[in-house]
Amino acid sequence: MAFPALTFVAVFSLYPAMDSFLLSLYSDFPGPERSFVGFGHYAELLQDPVAHQAFIVTLGFVLLSTILELLMGTGIALVVHERFRGRGWVRAAVLIPWAIPTVVASQMWRFLLNDQYGAINAILFGDRVNAYIPWLADPWMAFGAIVLADVWKTSSFTGLLVLAGLQVIPEETYDAARVDGATAWQRFRHITLPLLKPALLTALLFRTIDAFRVFDLVFVMTQGGPGDATQVIQFYGYKTLFTEGRMGYGTTISVTVFVAMAILSLFYVRTVGSKLLQREPA
Amino acid sequence: MNGLHVSFSIAASSFLRHFSPWAVGLFAASLLFNVPFAHCREFGTAPFGSASFDFARSLRSGQAQDRQGRLGASPTLVSSPITLHFVTWKADHPSVWDEAIQRFEQAHPHIRVNREIAPHSSTAYHDLLTQKLRNRDVSLDLFFMDVIWPAEFAAAGWALPLDEYFTRGEREKFLPATIASGVYRRRVYGVPSRIDSGMLYYRKDLLERYGFSPPSTWHDLVRQAQAILEGERITNPLLRGYSGQFKQYEGLVCDMLEFLGSHNGSFLTDDDSRSNLTAPESVQAVQFVREQIIQRLATPAALTYQESESLAVFLQGNAVFHRNWPYAWGLANDPRHSKIVGKVGVTPLPRFPGGRSTSALGGWLYGISAYSRHPDEAWAFIEFMASPEMQKHFAIHASLAPSRLALYADPEILRANPQYRDLLPVFQTARPRPRTPVYPIVSHILQRYFSRVLAFPGTDIRKEAQEADRKINRFLALLRDL
Numbered sequence: 138m139a140f141p142a143l144t145f146v147a148v149f150s151l152y153p154a155m156d157s158f159l160l161s162l163y164s165d166f167p168g169p170e171r172s173f174v175g176f177g178h179y180a181e182l183l184q185d186p187v188a189h190q191a192f193i194v195t196l197g198f199v200l201l202s203t204i205l206e207l208l209m210g211t212g213i214a215l216v217v218h219e220r221f222r223g224r225g226w227v228r229a230a231v232l233i234p235w236a237i238p239t240v241v242a243s244q245m246w247r248f249l250l251n252d253q254y255g256a257i258n259a260i261l262f263g264d265r266v267n268a269y270i271p272w273l274a275d276p277w278m279a280f281g282a283i284v285l286a287d288v289w290k291t292s293s294f295t296g297l298l299v300l301a302g303l304q305v306i307p308e309e310t311y312d313a314a315r316v317d318g319a320t321a322w323q324r325f326r327h328i329t330l331p332l333l334k335p336a337l338l339t340a341l342l343f344r345t346i347d348a349f350r351v352f353d354l355v356f357v358m359t360q361g362g363p364g365d366a367t368q369v370i371q372f373y374g375y376k377t378l379f380t381e382g383r384m385g386y387g388t389t390i391s392v393t394v395f396v397a398m399a400i401l402s403l404f405y406v407r408t409v410g411s412k413l414l415q416r417e418p419a
Numbered sequence: 420m421n422g423l424h425v426s427f428s429i430a431a432s433s434f435l436r437h438f439s440p441w442a443v444g445l446f447a448a449s450l451l452f453n454v455p456f457a458h459c460r461e462f463g464t465a466p467f468g469s470a471s472f473d474f475a476r477s478l479r480s481g482q483a484q485d486r487q488g489r490l491g492a493s494p495t496l497v498s499s500p501i502t503l504h505f506v507t508w509k510a511d512h513p514s515v516w517d518e519a520i521q522r523f524e525q526a527h528p529h530i531r532v533n534r535e536i537a538p539h540s541s542t543a544y545h546d547l548l549t550q551k552l553r554n555r556d557v558s559l560d561l562f563f564m565d566v567i568w569p570a571e572f573a574a575a576g577w578a579l580p581l582d583e584y585f586t587r588g589e590r591e592k593f594l595p596a597t598i599a600s601g602v603y604r605r606r607v608y609g610v611p612s613r614i615d616s617g618m619l620y621y622r623k624d625l626l627e628r629y630g631f632s633p634p635s636t637w638h639d640l641v642r643q644a645q646a647i648l649e650g651e652r653i654t655n656p657l658l659r660g661y662s663g664q665f666k667q668y669e670g671l672v673c674d675m676l677e678f679l680g681s682h683n684g685s686f687l688t689d690d691d692s693r694s695n696l697t698a699p700e701s702v703q704a705v706q707f708v709r710e711q712i713i714q715r716l717a718t719p720a721a722l723t724y725q726e727s728e729s730l731a732v733f734l735q736g737n738a739v740f741h742r743n744w745p746y747a748w749g750l751a752n753d754p755r756h757s758k759i760v761g762k763v764g765v766t767p768l769p770r771f772p773g774g775r776s777t778s779a780l781g782g783w784l785y786g787i788s789a790y791s792r793h794p795d796e797a798w799a800f801i802e803f804m805a806s807p808e809m810q811k812h813f814a815i816h817a818s819l820a821p822s823r824l825a826l827y828a829d830p831e832i833l834r835a836n837p838q839y840r841d842l843l844p845v846f847q848t849a850r851p852r853p854r855t856p857v858y859p860i861v862s863h864i865l866q867r868y869f870s871r872v873l874a875f876p877g878t879d880i881r882k883e884a885q886e887a888d889r890k891i892n893r894f895l896a897l898l899r900d901l
């Protein structure tokens with residue numbers, strides 16, 4: 138059983154990763170032969186202020202969007218977990234943002250936030266066209282807009298994971314608590330939340346990793362601007378690789394993100410994962 | 420719905436239970452890299468890789484000749500039509516292009532042209548095109564090159580040298596600046612389809628109402644705009660003094676080149692060997708843009724504007740002055756798009772006292788892929804599209820300014836574009852952006868620098884310029900060592 142799985146991992150994960158790593162050890166240019174530069178690009182990356190800024194922007198995005206998405210997701214899950222008329226429809230509706238391709242959603246947010254005809258300005262200011270705010274022109278608001286778009290888009294995914302967690306909590310525990318006279322808040326605090334932990338941690342794991350890869354929102358909404366305020370690390374890597382054609386340095390950025398994420402994932406799986414496994418009923 | 424959720428949660432938990440932490444970590448991490456990893460193999464043959472940065476090859480007698488010789492030796496007995504694959508951008512006037520290609524196919528019944536429409540944005544188009552070329556895509560025959568690309572395409576061996584096709588005598592009929600943009604190391608790689616250069620559009624009606632003539636200096640422009648804004652505050656509160664392109668993208672580089680150039684500043688020193696951004700003339704011009712243009716005349720939203728957004732503001736009648744390329748003339752006078760038909764004037768861009776009006780050279784060159792199997796047919800296409808007749812078609816129906824000098828005396832073209840009469844000197848002196856195979860890198864550094872100092876009013880322009888200087892010099896030095 139292990140062999141096909143290992144082959145799969147080797148061909149599709151290990152090989153490309155190693156190949157990229159090798160590529161990152163060679164110079165971008167010049168010369169008739171690409172020369173071996175060892176870890177030169179990695180040393181360059183450590184001193185590259187643009188990369189530092191991109192990394193900080195990415196970290197900020199990951200932190201903010203993950204926290205907000207977990208909160209929103211839990212809220213969504215609690216609502217659609219309740220029994221009410223039309224629950225099926227609501228559940229389907231909640232998933233719509235997640236089902237829309239990110240590129241389309243990003244374009245939609247770009248239109249919504251437009252300074253001349255954007256719906257958000259129209260709702261806030263109506264006919265007072267002179268008060269319309271160019272959201273994406275301000276470095277901080279542009280960053281906030283990217284976070285907002287991601288939260289809107291992905292909260293339902295966290296909601297889905299949390300809902301799955303809610304559904305495995307046996308109804309009897311609540312009944313028993315009710316018999317003991319526990320209030321709704323106490324039931325939530327002492328039953329729902331602890332039993333929900335595995336699902337929340339799974340959601341946290343997926344969202345952190347996913348948020349690190351943010352690219353399309355930035356590509357469509359701001360192109361990293363203004364003044365690199367929304368330039369995330371993956372977009373910087375894209376520009377270096379695809380527009381500038383710097384294979385060595387571009388892959389160095391990719392490999393660094395890859396290694397950082399691998400370490401983070403291992404950390405999550407070690408700590409969070411072991412907690413998850415302990416929670417499983419014997 | 421219930422079943423789905425339960426099975427999902429089972430799947431997720433069994434996933435975590437049955438796989439080793441390493442495998443999970445690897446899987447999770449592999450999710451990250453769908454973009455770069457998926458394509459990394461193709462990049463083995465990088466543009467700056469062994470085969471491609473080979474100047475010796477591009478300096479050899481020339482591929483065009485080899486191919487021609489071979490084709491000439493065996494007479495072409497083609498019965499089935501040849502299909503040329505032309506990767507082009509999304510045009511501002513699609514129907515005008517449709518008609519042009521139809522006419523070509525009628526004139527050359529054995530050639531068909533299959534168009535692949537790439538994004539409108541120059542950078543997005545560049546990324547798509549260079550990816551195909553890196554992969555040596557033999558199905559690609561024809562493309563456009565932005566005037567900033569030929570050095571990169573030539574150095575990488577992607578563009579076919581056209582010296583054998585594009586004769587010296589023929590080249591002399593074009594505006595010299597457009598020919599120069601297609602030349603790299605004494606070989607010509609592109610045929611100019613048109614010329615673009617930045618120019619100042621203005622509201623003729625408003626300037627007349629306030630007794631102004633078109634401004635010749637930037638300070639005049641600011642003064643006039645402020646007087647008009649003051650007077651029109653009640654009639655049109657949305658009116659802005661200036662509308663240009665200040666988003667962090669390639670267009671920002673063009674707009675800033677014009678400000679710097681008209682203040683005797685520049686991006687690079689005269690011999691193109693070093694960055695010149697820290698020169699006082701260059702720094703002061705940037706400061707002027709930040710304090711006078713962005714903070715006083717334009718809306719802050721200009722920091723998100725490319726050509727189309729800034730033009731929309733002008734066409735709505737909400738800008739006194741507007742910087743754009745020649746194509747905007749046709750749209751500004753088209754009642755389907757514009758509220759200011761007949762109220763538009765166009766003039767060379769202003770200068771600073773002691774400086775000269777400077778306009779960025781833009782435009783697109785036809786090029787043939789070095790990997791094309793049909794270079795002769797591709798040349799037939801280029802020859803047809805760049806002919807005087809077709810350039811006239813584009814000038815009249817799409818207001819694309821011709822790259823052939825003689826057409827500026829054509830009465831029909833001048834009737835459709837009366838502004839060409841005055842603007843020919845602008846076209847003839849348009850200033851190119853730096854010509855270097857590492858232009859995309861230089862451009863990114865410039866874009867970051869300008870966008871930062873414009874978007875963050877507190878930044879120290881000199882310090883940011885030094886930072887950009889240092890980076891640009893590093894890459895220019897790398898090239899010198901070649």
